[in-house]
Amino acid sequence: MTTAGAGAPGAASDDARPGSGPSRRSLLRLGAAAAGGAAAALAGRGAWDAAAAAPAPAPVAADAAGRVTVPFRGARQAGVATPQPAFVALVALDLVAGADRDAVTRLMRIWTDDVERLMAGRPGLADTEPELAQVPAALTVTVAWGPGVFTAAGIEDRRPSWLAPLPAFAVDRLEDRWCGGDLLLQVCADDQVTVAHAVRVLTKEARTFAGVRWVQRGFRNSPGTVAPGTTARNLMGQVDGTRNVDPDVEPHLVWQVDDAGPWVRDGSSVVVRRIAMDLDTWDELDRVGRENAVGRRLADGAPLTGAHEHDEPDLDARDALGFTVISDAAHIRRARTDDPTHRFLRRGYSYDDTPAAGALSDSGLLFVAFQADPVAQLVPVQERLAEADLMNLWTTPVGSAVFAVLPGAREGEVLGQALLV
Numbered sequence: 001m002t003t004a005g006a007g008a009p010g011a012a013s014d015d016a017r018p019g020s021g022p023s024r025r026s027l028l029r030l031g032a033a034a035a036g037g038a039a040a041a042l043a044g045r046g047a048w049d050a051a052a053a054a055p056a057p058a059p060v061a062a063d064a065a066g067r068v069t070v071p072f073r074g075a076r077q078a079g080v081a082t083p084q085p086a087f088v089a090l091v092a093l094d095l096v097a098g099a100d101r102d103a104v105t106r107l108m109r110i111w112t113d114d115v116e117r118l119m120a121g122r123p124g125l126a127d128t129e130p131e132l133a134q135v136p137a138a139l140t141v142t143v144a145w146g147p148g149v150f151t152a153a154g155i156e157d158r159r160p161s162w163l164a165p166l167p168a169f170a171v172d173r174l175e176d177r178w179c180g181g182d183l184l185l186q187v188c189a190d191d192q193v194t195v196a197h198a199v200r201v202l203t204k205e206a207r208t209f210a211g212v213r214w215v216q217r218g219f220r221n222s223p224g225t226v227a228p229g230t231t232a233r234n235l236m237g238q239v240d241g242t243r244n245v246d247p248d249v250e251p252h253l254v255w256q257v258d259d260a261g262p263w264v265r266d267g268s269s270v271v272v273r274r275i276a277m278d279l280d281t282w283d284e285l286d287r288v289g290r291e292n293a294v295g296r297r298l299a300d301g302a303p304l305t306g307a308h309e310h311d312e313p314d315l316d317a318r319d320a321l322g323f324t325v326i327s328d329a330a331h332i333r334r335a336r337t338d339d340p341t342h343r344f345l346r347r348g349y350s351y352d353d354t355p356a357a358g359a360l361s362d363s364g365l366l367f368v369a370f371q372a373d374p375v376a377q378l379v380p381v382q383e384r385l386a387e388a389d390l391m392n393l394w395t396t397p398v399g400s401a402v403f404a405v406l407p408g409a410r411e412g413e414v415l416g417q418a419l420l421v
């Protein structure tokens with residue numbers, strides 16, 4: 001990550017300024033109009049007029065955390081192996097009826113351009129609130145495709161074999177409103193305003209081609225509130241994220257690292273599971289019960305057989321009565337197998353939404369996992385957890401979706417380009 005002068009004079013995009021970028025904007029708008037018809041073109045025109053009329057954004061006195069930028073260009077997309085910012089919006093979209101390869105190509109062109117701008121702290125091409133782009137706050141936007149894109153673009157032969165809904169698990173209580181999608185935008189930043197603005201720009205620019213299917217917003221501790229390197233806690237109070245894959249050490253677990261696999265080199269896959277927590281019944285459990293459910297202590301995340309968070313759990317250790325110290329159904333025992341390939345990068349967020357009438361809360365975990373192949377790596381683990389895991393008493397998967405993460409766009413490239421030509 002680098003810090004850029006997002007708040008410095010001249011950091012804002014020239015293209016958002018009156019008279020400086022209409023020809024590029026018009027080109028994109030014309031493309032959108034051709035694909036989407038008159039109504040969408042009018043909507044786009046409105047945005048263009050607003051952007052053209054907007055004054056140059058005044059520099060903001062951004063603080064250091066607000067000026068952090070993550071590079072967009074590269075072999076791999078940001079938002080997977082890059083540090084995890086505090087806030088996320090996961091946005092699934094569905095292509096409009098009749099969208100074809102041309103529509104997908106145009107959409108990727110628009111998103112590539114806008115994502116590059118926004119991640120650099122510059123307004124999107126037709127940004128109607130250009131001032132909001134001046135605080136990139138480590139913004140990353142990761143673009144992924146669901147199965148529908150491959151069908152619409154007529155490139156089924158390039159669809160990775162694993163790109164399909166996960167098999168049904170006994171614990172699932174899935175609701176349609178949190179499942180599936182043709183496209184995914186994972187928008188992360190250390191500032192919620194930045195996330196909201198990026199989502200607005202990217203969904204607005206996409207509307208001729210795709211409409212929003214669902215949005216899931218999540219959070220972790222805000223920057224500066226806990227010491228750097230502290231493992232996050234989820235809303236059950238557990239230290240969550242201790243034992244995870246390091247993509248720099250084991251890149252093959254996260255990325256397609258060669259040309260031989262089912263997906264393209266430097267691509268990945270993302271599984272998004274919305275897992276509701278029943279915090280009311282969790283409240284009824286004492287501390288010992290809570291620690292047994294996971295197999296780790298609440299105070300510091302250390303395994304029940306160890307003294308420090310990163311101590312290796314001793315799964316064979318027994319207490320004076322001969323019982324295993326870490327329960328046979330403890331989450332950490334069930335979440336691992338003897339196969340070292342049954343591992344993936346967990347990059348989840350908490351959610352805390354409006355409760356249903358009469359309920360106290362609607363909270364849970366946006367379980368987000370990146371891996372080269374979800375069927376080979378994640379499904380065996382999820383099967384074990386569905387079979388037995390004390391945590392199942394308080395957690396319920398209510399949403400599930402799988403997407404293929406595109407490789408990155410190198411200089412001059414458009415996201416997904418190699419797949420669409």
Ligand code: HEM
Nearest residue numbers: 234238239240241242243275294332335336365381382395
């Ligand atoms: C609301 C649901 C869940 C909660 C609250 C939860 C919480 C936790 C906690 C507290 C830990 C121990 C600390 C750590 O190593 O990170 C952990 C570990 C782990 N969890 Fe979960 N988890 C949930 C769902 C899942 C799901 C759905 C999967 C996989 C499909 C999963 C896979 C793992 C793995 C692989 C580990 C590391 C196990 C190890 O090697 O020690 N978890 N989880």
